[in-house]
Amino acid sequence: MKAGSKFLNAVSAFALSAGVVVSGASVAVLASPFTAEAAVIQRIDVRGAQRTGQEAVRSNLTIRPGVSFSNADIDESVKRLYATGYFSDVKISVSGSTLVVSVNESQLVNQVVFNGNRKIKDDKLQSVVQTQPLGPYSEAIIQADIQRLKEAYTSIGRSDVQITTQVAPVGQGRVNLAFVINEGDRTKISNINFVGNQAYSDSRLHDVLITKESGPLSFLTRKDVFSEDKMRADEEALRQFYFSHGYPDFRVVSADPVLDESKNEYTITFTVEEGPRYRFGDINVESTVEGVSGESLRGLVETKSGDTYNAKEIQKTMEAISKKVAEAGYPFARVTPRGDRNFQTNTVGVTYLVDQGERAYVERIEIRGNTRTRDYVIRREFDLSEGDAFNQTMITRAKRRLEALGYFAKVNISTQQGSAPDRVVIVVDVEDQSTGSFGIGAGYAGNDGLVLEASVEEKNFLGRGQYIRVAAGGGQDDSRTYSLNFTEPYFLGYRLAAGFDVFKSQTSSNNNYKYEEQGFSLRVTAPITEQLATTFKYNYKQIQYSPDGAFSNLSAPYQDLVNGGKYLQSSVSQTLTYNSLDSLTLPREGIYATVTQEYAGLGGDSDFYKIYGRARYFHLLSDELDMIGQIAVGAGHVVATGDNLNVFDQFTLGGRQIRGFKSDGIGPRMPNGDTIGGTTYFTASAEVSVPMPAVPEDFGLRASVFADAGSLYGNKVTNTAGILGTDNSLRASVGAGITWASPFGALRFDYAVPVAKEDFDKEQRFRFSMANQF
Structure with a gap:
């Protein structure tokens, strides 16, 4: 390095000649034994910035003409220019009173494409990488992008993904960049093991975890995708499970995931320490x-x-x-x-x-990580807002509510010091997860035989927290069903769940007539307490009968309705719902009860008052066996508020309440078999279920035994000469069933044998249906 005499004149702070050259991100200084503290230049000469422009280079320098600078300023200027990503080489030197900045421009990225990807779409991959069109081509950034892409594929269960790049020059210093992706096979979870558990079996603890072992249907459920966040959530789930079952000393000693690269499978081992039960x-x-x-x-x-x-x-x-x-x-x-x-x-x-606690106020609520869910959907789950008194208990309640929504893979709420000692910033970190589903269900519904239904459901519509479901189904004998359901959980900004249901169905009965039903309902639900809510509903239904086959076989009540054309029912109802269940999908403890009263007479052809309800109690009989017991009771009564009841104003009873019988297979009916319903019913049921023996619990198969009983009686319909079964004789059945928590929804298979019945009742020993308990 050579020292120039002009530089001696320009820098009076140097006692002897000195030269400074900066290349790359380092600074090299040759100086005399005297200390060089500062220098001043009069102009800046930029060389090589053809595309970027000289002013863009000067704006990233900390050195200005006429202002003294030091070696630290030169070093910082070099770092800033490299940080832009637009330069592959930067050199700064001083020639007399001129600062010479020489740069070599990086190539620009003309286009970024992805080849070989099928599981993740281009737009999602584009949002992952930092390399963008018209941006600089940087090997360091590209290598970081490859790592980000691998993490994206790992999050969907493809840890063995291979990613390379291809670069094609297109002239004028520009290149096209292609990420070539070999997605590989899904990374499975072969085993989840537990060490140290004595109170609960491995299969019971498997049920607690979010992560599941790989199975035949794992490609649908995606519950066997490994991630560090899910494993941390599983640790917390284990802690909460033990803390809620008498083990305050429980702790997770370690959680060790081991990837067998040759098989592309994880083995996860949780080592736990239970402690005594209290x-x-x-x-x-x-x-x-x-x-x-x-x-x-x-x-x-x-x-x-x-x-x-x-x-x-x-x-x-x-x-x-x-x-x-x-x-x-x-x-x-x-x-x-x-x-x-x-x-x-x-x-x-x-x-x-x-x-009293310390006086503190909420300065702001900061929400992070929500890429889809709107901020206000998260904020409204808090019972406090900016300026309110800070209360940690309310924060805990808000966290529980956010987790219960099902919109997020994880929810974490922390606090930070605000702008003053009595100000608190609440930080909410969430991670959105998929909330939409497509389902195909099957069931067996009385005279309609096999019924198939397809549905599309979204629990967080457009990130607004709204629920929407569209379904269509069909079966034998030209059976058709259509429905649309929509719910806004915070109507007009209040904690009111308002929505509507639109439906249409068509069935036929005994080749006597076709039955068409269509209508809608408007509803609003308001919470009373955390466990108690009330729902107000307006219902409108239109029923149409038309001849189908032996029209003369119609019994008198149906004949009158056919002759009358359309039959309209307009009613209002109010329902009280009590829910203390620990889970809606597989409850083990708690009560779920509803009581509804309904009045019809707001126009239409019906005039009645109904009251009916059902309560179910769940209790875990054995922790070790995961044996769940349940008892259910139900009852209802209807009275005419006009002259008489119409045939479909009364209650019907069948296989949904007392298994072993057809739908509408119990209670008053005409001699030709047409059911006309009853004014009063009661039901009772007892059931015990356990995981299916010799089947991994992750399959979601449970076996059950049950006993059902009940009765339907009374009649206030005119034109019912020769009616059968108006007394309150008891019907009962016993049986066994299998419930499968399938990816398409809970499916139930029951076989029941009636042990108490009347000769005119309609049996159906095998029943296959969607298990809709509530």
């Missing part, structure tokens, strides 16, 4: 909040002495107390559970401490 000891509530006594809050306590320790019940109690105290005018109140563990009796006493 029950609740003494339960107390203490309050330091003026005007709020602990005794006044005891009625809100969910945890009971002697019950198995359950962390969920503790959380519910904290939320209930916090809400009550906030309503009393103390929004900053804090509820803290204090445990008193007795190792000799294996009990945990819990004291809920209620104090």
Whole structure:
């Protein structure tokens, strides 16, 4: 490196000659024994920036004419120019009073294409890579893009994907870039093992996990896709399971995924430490909040002495107390559970401490990671907003609500210090997941025989949190069904679920007539508590009869309706729903009950008042065997508010309530077999189910045994001479069934034998249907 005399004149800070040349991202300095602190140049000469332009280069320099600079400024300028990605080489030198910046421009990317991809579309891959058309061609960025693409394929279960690149020059310093993708086979999960579990079997713990072992239908469910995030979620699911079943000392010692590259399969091993099982000891509530006594809050306590320790019940109690105290005018109140563990009796006493807490306000709610779901859909699950008093219990409740929506693969809520000591920033990190589904279902519905149905369902329509479902089906004897369902969960910005249902169906009966039904309903559901809700509904139905075959065989009630043409039913109804189930898909504990009252007489041909309901109680009989018991009871009664009831104003009863009989196969009917329904019914059922023996639990097969009983009686329809079965004689059946949680929905196969029946009842021992419990 040679020192120039002009440079000695320009830089008075150098005692002897010095030269500076910067090439690449490093700075090389040759100087005299005297220290060089600063220099000044009068102009900047840019060379080689043909496409980029000289001004673009100058704007990335920290050095300005007439302003002193140092070696650190030169180094920073070089780094900035490289960081743009538009230059493959950068050199900075000083010649006299001129700063010379020489650059070699990188090639520009003319076009980015993807070849060989079938499982992930081009637009999604394009959003993953940083290399973009008209951007710089950078080997470092491209290698990082390849890694991002591999991670995208790993997230859908293809860890052995191979990605290379091809570059084609197109002139004028531009190139076309192609990512060549060999997607490979799906990476499976061959085994999920547990070490250290004594209280629960491997199969029971498998049911807790989100991740499942690969099976014949895994390509549909996609539950066997490995990811670190899912494994962390599985660890948390295991913790919550044990904490809610009496094991507060439980911990996951380790979770080890091992990939066998030769087989392209993962083996995941969870090592756990269960600890002893505990029950609740003494339960107390203490309050330091003026005007709020602990005794006044005891009625809100969910945890009971002697019950198995359950962390969920503790959380519910904290939320209930916090809400009550906030309503009393103390929004900053804090509820803290204090445990008193007795190792000799294996009990945990819990004291809920209620104090004022520190005054803090929500400065803002920051939402991150939602690429599809709108921000307001997430915000509305919070019972607080910007400016409100900060309450940790409400944050926990919002997290539970967001997880229950099913829109997100993960939900994490954290807090950060705001702009002042009493200001808190709530940070919500979410990851959107697929919420749409296409289903093909099959069932057996009485006289219609085999019925097929196809449906398209979206739980988060356009990211707005709306639910929409379109379905069409058909079966034997020209049976057809069509339906459209839509629900807006927050109508007019309130926690009101408003929606509508439109339907049309066509069936035939005994070759006597065709039955067509079409109509709609408008509904709105309002929560009363976390577990109790009420639904108001308007229903409109139009029924049309037309001759089909031996028209003269019609019994009098049907003959009258045919002669009358269309039959209209206009009604309003109100339903109370209580739901304390731990799961809607496979409940093990809790109650689901509904009571509906309906009044018809708002125009149309019907005038009646109905009240009916059903309750189901679930209880886990054996943790080890995952044996679930359930008891269901139902009843209903209808009275005429006009002169008489019409034939289809009354209740019908059959195989859905008492298995072993056809649909509408029980109760009053005409001598020719036409059912006319009844005014009163009651039903009862008991069932026990366990996972299918010798079948992996991940298959979702459960076997059950059951007993059903009930009766339908009474009649207020005119023209019913010779009617049979108006008394309340009992019908009953026993049987066994198999339920399959298939990718198309829960399918149920039942075989029941009637043990109490009337001669005119219609039997159907085998029943195959979509298992719709609620």
